[in-house]
Amino acid sequence: MGSADAVGRVAASDRAALDRAALDRVAFERELRAVPERRYHHRHPFNLRMHQGELSPVELRVWILNRFHYQRHIPVKDALILAKLDDPALRRMWVRRITDHDGTADDEGGIERWLRLGEAAGLDRADLLSGEGVLPGVRLAVDGYVNLCRSATPLEAVAASLTELFAPDIMTTRIAAFQAHYTWIRPEGLAYFKSRVPQGRRDSGEALSLVLEWARTREQQKAAVAALAYKCEVLWTLLDAVDRSGA
Numbered sequence: 001m002g003s004a005d006a007v008g009r010v011a012a013s014d015r016a017a018l019d020r021a022a023l024d025r026v027a028f029e030r031e032l033r034a035v036p037e038r039r040y041h042h043r044h045p046f047n048l049r050m051h052q053g054e055l056s057p058v059e060l061r062v063w064i065l066n067r068f069h070y071q072r073h074i075p076v077k078d079a080l081i082l083a084k085l086d087d088p089a090l091r092r093m094w095v096r097r098i099t100d101h102d103g104t105a106d107d108e109g110g111i112e113r114w115l116r117l118g119e120a121a122g123l124d125r126a127d128l129l130s131g132e133g134v135l136p137g138v139r140l141a142v143d144g145y146v147n148l149c150r151s152a153t154p155l156e157a158v159a160a161s162l163t164e165l166f167a168p169d170i171m172t173t174r175i176a177a178f179q180a181h182y183t184w185i186r187p188e189g190l191a192y193f194k195s196r197v198p199q200g201r202r203d204s205g206e207a208l209s210l211v212l213e214w215a216r217t218r219e220q221q222k223a224a225v226a227a228l229a230y231k232c233e234v235l236w237t238l239l240d241a242v243d244r245s246g247a
């Protein structure tokens with residue numbers, strides 16, 4: 001075997017070793033943030049049309065009804081994550097997410113606020129709760145997220161929630177768009193987004209700290225990035241289904 005081959009082999013094994021070496025925290029955080037930068041649903045054509053004021057009342061109602069299917073599964077996936085956490089302090093932190101959505105009484109919490117958004121847009125609460133009209137693609141996308149949280153490691157499930165690093169900004173844009181273009185929606189309907197902006201900032205900050213701490217090896221870092229990329233596809237696919245519903 002010639003020396004060029006030997007050099008080639010050494011270089012390849014160096015490359016493999018480099019590939020296995022974990023990124024430092026700063027580089028890993030940059031790698032994580034680059035995923036939604038590219039593919040978060042703030043870039044989806046349906047959201048762009050929403051923000052430009054181009055959606056019809058029927059299209060917005062289809063979005064609200066279908067997004068309710070996502071919303072009502074958030075505490076379910078958080079309960080699946082909660083069951084994987086073996087530390088009381090971590091469980092205390094995570095259980096708050098469930099209460100944020102479910103409240104501590106019937107007339108509280110994010111799910112209730114989303115129902116009121118639907119009512120403010122002319123939808124019937126009973127129709128939202130019935131689940132009728134939820135598009136097949138939306139069901140599959142939401143199942144995908146719930147199943148990821150059921151079967152993946154805590155690191156991957158928490159990493160998947162990191163789309164929320166970008167959610168407060170899109171909600172702020174959405175609030176302004178609703179106020180400017182969709183004035184037929186009663187303003188109290190915006191309460192969901194207004195209360196979710198600070199919750200999203202806090203939740204994504206906590207989740208980011210956990211992911212940076214837990215992902216020690218390059219393999220773990222790659223698994224976290226893949227879970228976050230998958231979650232971006234969940235949100236993208238949900239909007240694809242809404243966009244193509246023909247509403």
Ligand SMILES: O=C(O)c1cc(C(=O)O)c2c(n1)C(=O)C(=O)c1cc(C(=O)O)[nH]c1-2
Pocket residue numbers: 074160161162163164165166167170171196235
């Ligand atoms: O309106 C949005 O654009 C948006 C996006 C996301 C997200 O990035 O997953 C969430 C929410 N809203 C939201 O309201 C919410 O409660 C929420 C929880 C989570 C999560 O993965 O744990 N994402 C989101």
